[in-house]
Amino acid sequence: MTDDLLTALRAALPADTVATDDEVLASHSHDDAEWAAYGAPAAVVFATGVDDVSTAVRIAAERGIPVIPRGTGTGLSGGANATDGSLVISLERMTRILAVDAGERFAVAEAGVLNDALRRRVAEDGLWYPPDPASYRISTIGGNVATNAGGICCVKYGVTRDYVIGLTVVLADGRVAKLGRTTAKGVTGYDFVGLMVGSEGTLGIVVDVTVSLLPLGGREERAVVGYFAELSDAGRAVAAVTSAGIIPSALELIDRTCLNAVAQWQGWTLPDGAQALLLAMVDEAGARGDELAADIAGIFADAGGVDVRRADDPDEIDLLFAARRLAYPALERLGPVLAEDICVPRRAVPEMLARIEAAAAEEDVVIANIAHAGDGNLHPLIIAPEGDDDAKARAKRAFDRIVDDCRALGGTVTGEHGVGLLKLPGAAEELSPVVLDLHAAVKNALDPRGILNPGKAFPAAPASKGRS
Numbered sequence: 001m002t003d004d005l006l007t008a009l010r011a012a013l014p015a016d017t018v019a020t021d022d023e024v025l026a027s028h029s030h031d032d033a034e035w036a037a038y039g040a041p042a043a044v045v046f047a048t049g050v051d052d053v054s055t056a057v058r059i060a061a062e063r064g065i066p067v068i069p070r071g072t073g074t075g076l077s078g079g080a081n082a083t084d085g086s087l088v089i090s091l092e093r094m095t096r097i098l099a100v101d102a103g104e105r106f107a108v109a110e111a112g113v114l115n116d117a118l119r120r121r122v123a124e125d126g127l128w129y130p131p132d133p134a135s136y137r138i139s140t141i142g143g144n145v146a147t148n149a150g151g152i153c154c155v156k157y158g159v160t161r162d163y164v165i166g167l168t169v170v171l172a173d174g175r176v177a178k179l180g181r182t183t184a185k186g187v188t189g190y191d192f193v194g195l196m197v198g199s200e201g202t203l204g205i206v207v208d209v210t211v212s213l214l215p216l217g218g219r220e221e222r223a224v225v226g227y228f229a230e231l232s233d234a235g236r237a238v239a240a241v242t243s244a245g246i247i248p249s250a251l252e253l254i255d256r257t258c259l260n261a262v263a264q265w266q267g268w269t270l271p272d273g274a275q276a277l278l279l280a281m282v283d284e285a286g287a288r289g290d291e292l293a294a295d296i297a298g299i300f301a302d303a304g305g306v307d308v309r310r311a312d313d314p315d316e317i318d319l320l321f322a323a324r325r326l327a328y329p330a331l332e333r334l335g336p337v338l339a340e341d342i343c344v345p346r347r348a349v350p351e352m353l354a355r356i357e358a359a360a361a362e363e364d365v366v367i368a369n370i371a372h373a374g375d376g377n378l379h380p381l382i383i384a385p386e387g388d389d390d391a392k393a394r395a396k397r398a399f400d401r402i403v404d405d406c407r408a409l410g411g412t413v414t415g416e417h418g419v420g421l422l423k424l425p426g427a428a429e430e431l432s433p434v435v436l437d438l439h440a441a442v443k444n445a446l447d448p449r450g451i452l453n454p455g456k457a458f459p460a461a462p463a464s465k466g467r468s
């Protein structure tokens with residue numbers, strides 16, 4: 001079967017687009033979720049345009065071979081992990097920005113364009129694409145769409161879904177569908193754009209993305225920084241900012257373990273006794289910005305924050321947020337990381353942080369925390385030393401327990417990384433039988449042979465008996 005697939009792909013696709021050497025297969029067989037299972041793909045197609053994607057999907061579909069769409073593989077849920085004998089279709093060579101319309105405020109980018117490249121290009125025209133996953137320099141816009149990526153400023157400006165207005169998608173039989181609009185509004189037909197966003201490559205392969213944009217100017221950034229001697233105090237400060245009705249443009253939490261990892265890596269020093277750092281930003285201009293920054297500083301201090309201060313210098317703000325962005329790669333240097341992505345109601349952040357600390361103590365595992373705290377989106381990162389099977393088992397127990405605690409507090413198992421493979425058990429608990437039936441029905445309608453990224457994004461549905 002593999003020989004037949006390769007012969008057909010090589011005959012139909014441009015030279016240098018079909019790779020089968022071991023190194024390429026290995027580096028494209030999984031994403032950044034170190035604990036999720038993966039297999040050995042038969043080949044990787046490096047598509048250079050929509051025709052390559054369509055041809056490759058058609059050839060795979062005719063043979064019933066699973067297709068795994070892939071951006072740059074920065075995913076943290078196993079969503080881009082290959083199965084044995086599958087065909088990986090990489091969009092990473094599709095890096096053209098096809099249009100920027102400053103008057104209508106939209107841009108069209110091929111799926112392999114990095115988030116940062118899109119942001120920089122539209123900034124040249126005085127425009128802003130807000131969704132900013134911490135991976136914005138290394139992840140693709142196609143991957144961001146497929147996972148409905150969130151990010152740091154999403155607490156105020158929303159997630160990827162809020163900006164995607166059109167898509168070109170290759171369907172499971174190789175047909176090409178143009179979905180959505182470029183107008184400011186539009187409700188013609190079902191919202192297939194909305195359906196595709198966050199579908200993790202299971203319903204179609206995104207080849208280009210139309211995003212709406214905001215004007216770049218008019219914002220004045222002020223950061224507020226506070227250290228906390230207790231993680232739960234930082235959690236109380238987050239809940240208090242929300243209940244005061246303040247909507248910061250960022251509210252990020254980094255705990256001691258992450259700060260230490262970044263500090264050791266980058267040669268920084270930390271205040272003694274600090275267990276957590278909260279980084280808030282407001283971007284209102286003038287006196288209103290000053291007022292909000294002062295309010296947040298007051299809330300941090302009331303919740304037990306020490307060394308609470310303002311940072312208005314753009315270079316210092318960049319450095320502080322760099323520490324946040326470096327936290328995950330810094331931790332990966334310490335050992336395999338099992339990354340959670342729970343999202344709880346914001347008022348439940350202090351309680352959830354306390355439960356995470358209890359899980360770490362009682363299961364005897366190291367759990368570091370970074371969080372888009374203003375969204376209630378927490379990333380407990382469970383670290384088990386390489387080769388220590390007992391620690392791995394304890395880490396897995398802690399992972400499951402945190403998912404259960406999150407759901408008990410009214411949360412959801414994944415806020416932004418997607419279900420992929422890692423969150424399938426949690427999603428099976430969270431989604432009712434009727435909702436799982438709906439997933440299966442949609443999948444079956446769009447991909448009846450089940451070739452697009454099978455087994456990802458949602459668990460198999462048990463037969464539903466009318467439960468909601």
Ligand SMILES: Cc1cc2nc3c(=O)[nH]c(=O)nc-3n(C[C@H](O)[C@H](O)[C@H](O)COP(=O)(O)OP(=O)(O)OC[C@H]3O[C@@H](n4cnc5c(N)ncnc54)[C@H](O)[C@@H]3O)c2cc1C
Nearest residue numbers: 071072073074075079133134135140142143146150201206
């Ligand atoms: C250091 C670090 C920080 C991160 N911070 C954040 C964060 O703040 N917010 C956040 O949301 N995520 C974050 N992530 C996770 C990850 O970067 C995002 O999920 C990102 O959207 C994945 O993009 P990618 O190009 O790497 O996609 P991949 O990992 O290659 O793929 C992700 C999923 O999308 C599918 N897919 C990819 N491209 C396409 C396509 N063109 N069409 C259809 N399906 C496709 C894949 O099959 C897979 O299911 C972070 C990851 C790292 C390593």
